[in-house]
Amino acid sequence: MSLPQRFHWEKLADFCESVFRKAGVPTETAQIVAQSLVEADLRGVDSHGVVRTDIYLRRLEAGRIQPLAEPSVISEGPGFTLLDGNNNFGAYVGMKALRTALDRAKAGGIGIVGVKGSNHFGTGAFYALQAIREDMILMVMSNASQTMPPTGGIRPFIGTNPLCVGVPAGAEQPFVLDMATSVVARGKIIVAAQKGEPIPLGWAIDKDGNPTTDAQAALEGSVLPVGGAKGYAISMVIDILSGVLTGAGYGQYVNNMYENWNEDQNVGHFFMAIDIQRFIPLPFFKGRMDDYIRSLKAEPKAPGVPEILIPGELEHRQSERRKQYGIELPLKVAEELHGIGLRYGVSLLDAAMPD
Structure with missing residues (x-):
């Protein structure tokens, strides 16, 4: 079956909440956790979004979280x-x-x-x-x-x-x-390693402390x-x-x-x-x-810069877009959530947006 990858944000939150409740989490807690994950995805901070559902559930199931x-x-x-x-x-x-x-x-x-x-x-x-x-x-x-x-x-x-x-x-x-x-989220280095791509110099060091552009070596070392x-x-x-x-x-x-x-x-x-x-x-x-803010935005702009932004502005715009057009998840994440849904009797497909 080909899984959808674009989801309605409120229905995605409902899915996550239902999964957590089925796992034994009280309703209020499940709502807050689900809202936290989906709002991260809305703002484009995908590393802290619904991709974390699996690890949260695994720690819950292992008794390492007490709901x-x-x-x-x-x-x-x-x-x-x-x-x-x-x-x-x-x-x-x-x-x-x-x-x-x-x-x-x-x-x-x-x-x-x-x-x-x-x-x-x-x-x-x-x-x-x-x-x-x-x-x-x-x-x-x-x-x-x-x-x-x-x-x-x-x-x-x-x-x-x-x-x-x-x-x-x-x-x-x-x-x-x-x-x-x-300098950069470790998740970006993980993605580069999965794709076999190099990372920019200055992101990380290897386990011996040497600067590296090798993503796998960076994962074995440290981010900077x-x-x-x-x-x-x-x-x-x-x-x-x-x-x-x-x-x-x-x-x-x-x-x-x-x-x-x-x-x-x-x-x-x-x-x-x-x-x-x-x-x-x-x-x-x-x-x-x-x-x-207006005075700051009115400052002269460097060549090629269309607009001066303040912290949080890009994330707000991303959130508005994703509320309208849906949250697009990587296929691997959609498959993982689908599997979680099957395990707990909750359908991820109910949260999908029509093409």
């Missing part, structure tokens, strides 16, 4: 909370942390939430966009398992720890910076931090706030979800929400943001 364990408060004060995710799905734990940070900010102007005992939580933009809808600034970060060496090292020690900052605007699109601290020593330092900051400070894993103690089946990941997150109105009136802030 019935509610996140619990370890400690709290006027402007902060420390949560234990109790090894539930990262997106569900992240949503609880987000809600807590926003509530804290509304009560006191700023809300900081640290998290230990979590799992891969998807994209930072998933949380930032929800904070923006509530007229809040959000900074969110997470650590990850080892894929990058320290500058001057040759062995993976630190994760490609992501950083996201979301800021609302008025008539203009919001500012949404969502970035890993590596963006901006050299500066990216490495930023990744350390994220690891310190998300891991060392919270009691979560850090550095070599964040377990790889694809390789370590004997231990929980113990990923850490750090959320900081800011209530804009505690600083200046919200309409005034949004007007200033609009002026800032």
Whole structure:
């Protein structure tokens, strides 16, 4: 049977939610996890989209995710909370942390939430966009398992720890910076290796620490931090706030979800929400943001550059296109999801868009 590869985003989310529910995940958790995956695909961050469904389910089935364990408060004060995710799905734990940070900010102007005992939580933009809808600034970060060496090292020690900052605007699109601290996502190197294609120099080093254009050698070595020593330092900051400070894993103690089946990941997150109105009136802030963005876009452009963009703008446009025309999945991913659906009695074909 020839499988479709273009899917309606809401029906694809329904498919993923149904699969997770059939696997024993409570409805609210299943909805949040499915929404997190599909929204990543909508924004073109396919490495964090429905392609992750399989590994999430495999860790669930292996007992390495506990979907019935509610996140619990370890400690709290006027402007902060420390949560234990109790090894539930990262997106569900992240949503609880987000809600807590926003509530804290509304009560006191700023809300900081640290998290230990979590799992891969998807994209930072998933949380930032929800904070923006509530007229809040959000900074969110997470650590990850080892894929990058320290500058001057040759062995993976630190994760490609992501950083996201979301800021609302008025008539203009919001500012949404969502970035890993590596030059490139490791997934791109995996694709190059599968195709037998070289990678650009500067993406990675081999296991002996030599720069390489060989994708397979890069996978056996390490990806490199963006901006050299500066990216490495930023990744350390994220690891310190998300891991060392919270009691979560850090550095070599964040377990790889694809390789370590004997231990929980113990990923850490750090959320900081800011209530804009505690600083200046919200309409005034949004007007200033609009002026800032328009002034930036009006700057002289380099030859061949049609438009100056702000962080998050391309992803927003991609999301609008994919909502209209569908999410196109690689055949391998569609086949994998189809197989998962057969296993749990849920039809992926129901989510397909007509040609």
